[in-house]
Amino acid sequence: xxxxxxxxxxxxxxxxxxxxxxxxxxxxxxxxxxxxxxxxxxxxxxxxxxxxxxxxxxxxxxxxxxxxxxxxxxxxxxxxxxxxxxxxxxxxxx
Amino acid sequence: xxxxxxxxxxxxxxxxxxxxxxxxxxxxxxxxxxxxxxxxxxxxxxxxxxxxxxxxxxxxxxxxxxxxxxxxxxxxxxxxxxxxxxxxxxxxxxxxxxxxxxxxxxxxxxxxxxxxxxxxxxxxxxxxxxxxxxxxxxxxxxxxxxxxxxxxxxxxxxxxxxxxxxxxxxxxxxxxxxxxxxxxxxxxxxxxxxxxxxxxxxxxxxxxxxxxxxxxxxxxxxxxxxxxxxxxxxxxxxxxxxxxxxxxxxxxxxxxxxxxxxxxxxxxxxxxxxxxxxxxxxxxxxxxxxxxxxxxxxxxxxxxxxxxxxxxxxxxxxxxxxxxxxx
Numbered sequence: 001x002x003x004x005x006x007x008x009x010x011x012x013x014x015x016x017x018x019x020x021x022x023x024x025x026x027x028x029x030x031x032x033x034x035x036x037x038x039x040x041x042x043x044x045x046x047x048x049x050x051x052x053x054x055x056x057x058x059x060x061x062x063x064x065x066x067x068x069x070x071x072x073x074x075x076x077x078x079x080x081x082x083x084x085x086x087x088x089x090x091x092x093x094x
Numbered sequence: 095x096x097x098x099x100x101x102x103x104x105x106x107x108x109x110x111x112x113x114x115x116x117x118x119x120x121x122x123x124x125x126x127x128x129x130x131x132x133x134x135x136x137x138x139x140x141x142x143x144x145x146x147x148x149x150x151x152x153x154x155x156x157x158x159x160x161x162x163x164x165x166x167x168x169x170x171x172x173x174x175x176x177x178x179x180x181x182x183x184x185x186x187x188x189x190x191x192x193x194x195x196x197x198x199x200x201x202x203x204x205x206x207x208x209x210x211x212x213x214x215x216x217x218x219x220x221x222x223x224x225x226x227x228x229x230x231x232x233x234x235x236x237x238x239x240x241x242x243x244x245x246x247x248x249x250x251x252x253x254x255x256x257x258x259x260x261x262x263x264x265x266x267x268x269x270x271x272x273x274x275x276x277x278x279x280x281x282x283x284x285x286x287x288x289x290x291x292x293x294x295x296x297x298x299x300x301x302x303x304x305x306x307x308x309x310x311x312x313x314x315x316x317x318x319x320x321x322x323x324x325x326x327x328x329x330x331x332x333x334x335x336x337x338x339x340x341x342x343x344x345x346x347x348x349x350x351x352x353x354x355x356x357x358x359x360x361x362x363x364x365x366x367x368x369x370x371x372x373x374x375x376x377x378x379x380x381x382x383x384x385x386x387x388x389x390x391x392x393x394x395x396x397x398x399x400x401x402x403x404x405x406x407x408x409x410x411x412x413x414x415x416x417x418x419x420x421x
Contacts, residue, residue, distance in 0.1 A: 067348035089414040
């Protein structure tokens with residue numbers, strides 16, 4: 001587990017807000033992942049399933065490993081500063 | 095969070111005066127009983143302090159992401175210190191000081207202190223001090239990373255450099271790491287109270303940072319570079335969505351963490367006080383909820399020290415993620 005997800009998430013965020021916050025996070029992450037042709041499902045509130053459009057799937061336990069795995073499946077870095085991603089997030093608004 | 099034993103990290107380039115500073119600190123009556131982890135025995139030479147040698151050993155865990163680099167040597171030595179203290183083999187100590195090598199990368203050391211399960215349970219990262227030689231400045235990339243990670247920058251050997259050189263260096267350091275206090279120290283003579291806040295004070299009541307976050311929160315770009323490293327501040331109006339911020343920051347540090355040498359912020363998440371965020375590369379301190387704001391300004395304020403990343407792109411990205419969370 002990486003420092004960020006271990007320290008920042010497990011100790012704080014996932015416990016704060018519980019299932020509702022988790023569902024909200026999945027929805028938001030899916031907005032981002034859609035840009036890369038990926039999607040995320042919550043699997044019984046314990047782990048997540050990450051999928052691409054070709055049917056490949058991977059189980060991830062937290063946001064830290066999510067980004068690592070998503071990068072591998074997408075075959076390119078998932079950079080939140082990418083202007084095209086930023087624009088895509090704006091376009092899908094509302 | 096449980097209070098642990100404070101651990102202070104002293105870092106800085108080879109020959110920048112770490113050992114001189116440490117030797118003088120250990121001789122200072124205000125220092126208290128200190129366990130010291132060093133790379134080379136013999137130079138510090140203070141008998142009544144507990145001294146242990148660390149052979150630098152970096153362990154990359156199986157999962158292999160960059161932020162999972164641990165300093166196994168450091169974790170082993172800290173655990174060993176605890177065992178020996180509990181067995182009564184060594185006298186009780188109030189603090190551990192880790193003196194790194196000149197080439198040490200700061201992030202794995204901080205990651206070990208913040209994330210290694212046993213270590214994080216018993217110790218708390220108190221402060222990072224980086225020494226900078228007034229004559230040589232920050233010549234190497236790792237020295238820049240050490241300086242960016244620091245809470246205090248100690249300018250050493252000022253007597254050997256010209257006054258103009260010292261002023262120029264301190265200005266440069268202030269631009270590189272506006273979060274750090276800068277102390278000019280000759281021959282290692284400094285009151286420990288100026289460097290070590292104590293574990294309970296630690297990050298939250300660090301006046302330098304809070305002052306800085308106030309003054310830098312105007313959103314003006316500092317825009318000065320050192321080896322392509324820039325410090326910049328940004329402010330966000332209104333309440334920040336904490337979950338969206340987390341998604342954004344984890345993604346940012348996953349992809350660009352090597353270039354985010356430092357991020358520190360006071361975040362308005364709709365609580366009575368702000369959340370204090372402090373990170374070095376991929377490594378983030380547990381966010382701390384403060385009881386109250388330092389002033390009347392309720393905007394979230396973030397300071398980045400980053401390589402090749404501009405303020406405008408960070409702001410646009412953060413804004414887009416925040417908007418996505420609200421739509």
